[in-house]
Amino acid sequence: MAVTREDVVKVAKLANIAIDDARLDALARELSTILGHMEELAQVDTERVLPAEGLSSGGQRLRADHGPADPLFNAPATFAPEMRDGFLIVPRLATHEGSPERSP
Amino acid sequence: MKPPPRAPDLARKLLAQPLTECVACVREGGALPSDLVSAAFDRADDVGAGRESLNIFLATDRVRATESAKELTALIGRAEAPGNLAGAPVAVKDNIATLHMPTTCGSKVLEGYVSPYEATVVRRLRANGAVIIGKTNMDEFAMGSSTENSAYGPTRNPVDIRRVPGGSSGGSAAAVAAGIVRLALGSETGGSVRQPASFCGIVGVKPTYGRVSRYGLVAFGSSLDQVGVLGRSVEDTAIGLEVIAGCDQLDSTSADVPVPRYELEKNARLDGLVIGKPKEYYPEGLDPRVAERCERALDAFRELGAEVRDVSLPHTSYSIPVYYVVAPAEASSNLARFDGVRYGLRVASESGLTGMYEATRARGFGPEVTRRVMLGTYVLSAGYYDAYYKKAQSVRTLIAQDFRDVFLSGVDVLFTPTTPTPAFELGAVKDPYEMYLSDIFTASANLAGVPAISVPIGTASGLPIGGQIIAGHFEESAMFRAAFGLERALAGKALPGEGSA
Amino acid sequence: MSAAATADYEMVVGLEVHVQLKTRTKAFCACSADFGAPPNTNVCPVCLALPGALPVLNRHAVELALRAALALECKVNETSVFARKNYFYPDLPKGYQISQYDRPLAEKGWLTIGELDEHTPVRVGITRVHMEEDAGKSVHDRYPGATAIDLNRAGVPLIEIVSEPDMRSAAEAGAYLRLLKQILSYAGVSDVSMEEGSLRVDANVSARIRGTTKLGTKTEVKNMNSFSAVERALDSEFARQVELLRGGGTVQQQTMLWHGTKGETRPSRSKEESHDYRYFPEPDLPPLVLDMEWVGRVGREIPELPDARRKRMAEEFKLSAADAELLTASAGMSEYFEAVARASLDPKAALNWVMGEVSAAINAAGVTIDQFAVRPADLGELLRMVRDDVLSHTAAKRVFARMVETGKPPAQVAAEEGLQKIGDDSALVGWIDEVLRENPAEATRYRNGETKLQGVLVGLVMKKSKGRADPRKVNQLLPERARS
Numbered sequence A: 001m002a003v004t005r006e007d008v009v010k011v012a013k014l015a016n017i018a019i020d021d022a023r024l025d026a027l028a029r030e031l032s033t034i035l036g037h038m039e040e041l042a043q044v045d046t047e048r049v050l051p052a053e054g055l056s057s058g059g060q061r062l063r064a065d066h067g068p069a070d071p072l073f074n075a076p077a078t079f080a081p082e083m084r085d086g087f088l089i090v091p092r093l094a095t096h097e098g099s100p101e102r103s104p
Numbered sequence B: 001m002k003p004p005p006r007a008p009d010l011a012r013k014l015l016a017q018p019l020t021e022c023v024a025c026v027r028e029g030g031a032l033p034s035d036l037v038s039a040a041f042d043r044a045d046d047v048g049a050g051r052e053s054l055n056i057f058l059a060t061d062r063v064r065a066t067e068s069a070k071e072l073t074a075l076i077g078r079a080e081a082p083g084n085l086a087g088a089p090v091a092v093k094d095n096i097a098t099l100h101m102p103t104t105c106g107s108k109v110l111e112g113y114v115s116p117y118e119a120t121v122v123r124r125l126r127a128n129g130a131v132i133i134g135k136t137n138m139d140e141f142a143m144g145s146s147t148e149n150s151a152y153g154p155t156r157n158p159v160d161i162r163r164v165p166g167g168s169s170g171g172s173a174a175a176v177a178a179g180i181v182r183l184a185l186g187s188e189t190g191g192s193v194r195q196p197a198s199f200c201g202i203v204g205v206k207p208t209y210g211r212v213s214r215y216g217l218v219a220f221g222s223s224l225d226q227v228g229v230l231g232r233s234v235e236d237t238a239i240g241l242e243v244i245a246g247c248d249q250l251d252s253t254s255a256d257v258p259v260p261r262y263e264l265e266k267n268a269r270l271d272g273l274v275i276g277k278p279k280e281y282y283p284e285g286l287d288p289r290v291a292e293r294c295e296r297a298l299d300a301f302r303e304l305g306a307e308v309r310d311v312s313l314p315h316t317s318y319s320i321p322v323y324y325v326v327a328p329a330e331a332s333s334n335l336a337r338f339d340g341v342r343y344g345l346r347v348a349s350e351s352g353l354t355g356m357y358e359a360t361r362a363r364g365f366g367p368e369v370t371r372r373v374m375l376g377t378y379v380l381s382a383g384y385y386d387a388y389y390k391k392a393q394s395v396r397t398l399i400a401q402d403f404r405d406v407f408l409s410g411v412d413v414l415f416t417p418t419t420p421t422p423a424f425e426l427g428a429v430k431d432p433y434e435m436y437l438s439d440i441f442t443a444s445a446n447l448a449g450v451p452a453i454s455v456p457i458g459t460a461s462g463l464p465i466g467g468q469i470i471a472g473h474f475e476e477s478a479m480f481r482a483a484f485g486l487e488r489a490l491a492g493k494a495l496p497g498e499g500s501a
Numbered sequence C: 001m002s003a004a005a006t007a008d009y010e011m012v013v014g015l016e017v018h019v020q021l022k023t024r025t026k027a028f029c030a031c032s033a034d035f036g037a038p039p040n041t042n043v044c045p046v047c048l049a050l051p052g053a054l055p056v057l058n059r060h061a062v063e064l065a066l067r068a069a070l071a072l073e074c075k076v077n078e079t080s081v082f083a084r085k086n087y088f089y090p091d092l093p094k095g096y097q098i099s100q101y102d103r104p105l106a107e108k109g110w111l112t113i114g115e116l117d118e119h120t121p122v123r124v125g126i127t128r129v130h131m132e133e134d135a136g137k138s139v140h141d142r143y144p145g146a147t148a149i150d151l152n153r154a155g156v157p158l159i160e161i162v163s164e165p166d167m168r169s170a171a172e173a174g175a176y177l178r179l180l181k182q183i184l185s186y187a188g189v190s191d192v193s194m195e196e197g198s199l200r201v202d203a204n205v206s207a208r209i210r211g212t213t214k215l216g217t218k219t220e221v222k223n224m225n226s227f228s229a230v231e232r233a234l235d236s237e238f239a240r241q242v243e244l245l246r247g248g249g250t251v252q253q254q255t256m257l258w259h260g261t262k263g264e265t266r267p268s269r270s271k272e273e274s275h276d277y278r279y280f281p282e283p284d285l286p287p288l289v290l291d292m293e294w295v296g297r298v299g300r301e302i303p304e305l306p307d308a309r310r311k312r313m314a315e316e317f318k319l320s321a322a323d324a325e326l327l328t329a330s331a332g333m334s335e336y337f338e339a340v341a342r343a344s345l346d347p348k349a350a351l352n353w354v355m356g357e358v359s360a361a362i363n364a365a366g367v368t369i370d371q372f373a374v375r376p377a378d379l380g381e382l383l384r385m386v387r388d389d390v391l392s393h394t395a396a397k398r399v400f401a402r403m404v405e406t407g408k409p410p411a412q413v414a415a416e417e418g419l420q421k422i423g424d425d426s427a428l429v430g431w432i433d434e435v436l437r438e439n440p441a442e443a444t445r446y447r448n449g450e451t452k453l454q455g456v457l458v459g460l461v462m463k464k465s466k467g468r469a470d471p472r473k474v475n476q477l478l479p480e481r482a483r484s
Ligand SMILES: [Zn+2]
Pocket: A069, C026, C029, C030, C031, C042, C043, C044, C045, C046, C047, C048, C155
């Protein structure tokens, strides 16, 4: 399946990576080539096969409802790019100017 | 404590001795941990571990390592148990979280980031007396097979500095191969410990998935990742694995399976051991030097009393396509957290939050990481999930089933080449997919979650060649037994024209 | 909504309710789940999504989710699977939310609304109950041009309860929500407070011509902060859709935001309509395989639910249907009543006091029944003192007022305030004599046989004693003192 330039643009949006216009076509070609090698998977009959879902057996181990949490030896202020009054600061999302909306 | 008859010379010699001897000497007060630390740093200087030459380390901390060493000395002075790695200098791959030194994963996006917590494996190393001397170079986010994808320049192979050390744990492999440390931690997703071990002529272990905690290992492909051990000898790696293995309440995928002592009997024979030789790993086009060394290893097994049996793992050829769907898919999600909000690089932008995300990630990720994140995002996106991701996970089930069947058929371990070729020259492999094929013999073990080890089985034109032993889930004991036997059988059995492996 | 709108069109509503589980720690790390800490202080490597950190599921969160599922008559899946929902948002630290997707914790439940009104009961299907984690908090209005992020809430455990599109009016949706809230509160699953954000509602609404069965195109309505807002938003959105359809237009599938002040729904401005969440099984968490014996135990240990309690209390305490309904509207209130009824040995008095004085007091203080200063055992004792004639009813009200202020037990308050009934003859005689002296005309008429004045004189004595005199004894003593 050939990956088009438009696909690359769409995927780059989803992945939130800025791609130079000059790289778009090359990246589309590279991804097409790589995905071309994946095509051979279509030959395998997997109709009655369940997809692998984690390799650990015996289900999930659960944790008791108490602390303490694994401690931080340094507070977020020591590694965060920008903090104010204890809050992490980011540029405001354009669509959220003046909107009380929650994350989707 | 009695003043030991020590000298820097002794420490230097100890560094070249098996871990057991080195540790015993420290425990008996024969050598100070701080001398071993000094010897390791001196050795690093001697071999040119620095940026301009081998470029093994992304960070070292001699001052703190020396302090840790002195704390150990005090511990020994109070007759408290210093642990199974007492005083041993250890190097840790840069995608394993450590306090004090940065954890960058070889990426610009984490330049200067110092983790405020430590990985479980590092806590276990320290609790057992190991002294962490530095963080080793790697392909960015462990994506690569040559360590050329590091944002901080490639590591070179100590055996031949024109060549790559393999990857992605190239720095750890080089640190061991250059004699700076006896033991180093690496990480595996598709062969990133075994392949560099093979290229550098040392031993590399990938444990069973779930054998070792992943807490603090920066995730690449979560269902494939496992911390591995690189060492000079099978015995050293067994000691290292014993220390870091075991269930961890902080990792839901770590298995509650007891860790045995990996007893390695000197001069033990392998009578009764059945070694499978899977035909898919010996294709017609295999490098004849690699094929020849493998045959010699199989002969050595036979001489030790093992039975070599031809077997088949029919879905082997799909391991690379499956791997390069599953690993990038998981990576695309795992790497979403590098968004410039809480830590690491942030690149400001005119276009608000989305602009900040896009600029940060464009500047922070190198070309291979970008390629794989894009690939992974694509195969998970609407309309492609079934054709790629779900299909790949289904074929993965068949690959795992191949291993289950072969081990159920009475085979104890499998023997294969670790890599199709010896180490290649820097810059020699340019096509991404051709580079991906470096993992062709190793990725299956990750997909199936089974343990595997690479041991040196000889050289070709001075370049090391590795053989791989694969065992069933949690059967590391059988894997080590076979590896130890092979190692001893091949010792001093160099072919004409070969250097010592 | 105009009456005409409902004449030919019918509203179809399904609700998605997010409920915060009442755990001490977060879903996947051991950080405190409490509100109110300074920003970014209840955080750890896991909920900050530091490189290398991994999730480990809270057992109590699973237990509470199971309780909710079982209280809603769902079928619990022995194996369920966590999945990653991938999207970028600054209050979502990992860049994905751990949720459940194609294999949820539980499915196919129901609850029945309208049983108590004259209406025919409506059974609303529960499509699924699944577990997930909350995001952090984004504050958009604190700093100009910037958004402030607090991750204290990031990773707090939630369940999402998805209903079938089985409701046909805003009133039915309101009744569903009120009953759901009541059940979850009784089951101890959650604080279920929309004000505090521990219960959030999104609605899927569509319109279709009455009598047809095909579903119309739905919109998702968000941003409602109370049950009545949900009802108003539904009516408003339904009216908008009907108007569109009447005019020959079509409804666009989109997210609408409720603007309460304007009383209308508007399309969401976020351009995130084309979300591609790229769900895939969470590789950091093996499938959740439940020990079905444990599930059975959780089911058996669910606290009494509203329906059962209503019936039991009506019978045990001889309450009218209306009183039982009122009392059990809140789990806390009904528990409080029951404790008072048992401690006082007087259910009737308990009912009057709980519905009267207690309700008034907590409303006045703006607290919940759990925070109320007067513990039920103390109120029970107070009622017993009235029954045993230790306190008059008037005095009891004053004691209660002091108890509300101080939280002290009734005997202590009564003693401190000198409010216990006085049956001591000398004190009573003193007050009676004073009253007779101060009201000579009435005293004379009484002596002359006008016995109906007995009540007036006793009242005056009670007043003089500030309610402390034992009226029974005053009645006995009065004729004798009048004659002397
Ligand atoms: Zn936390």
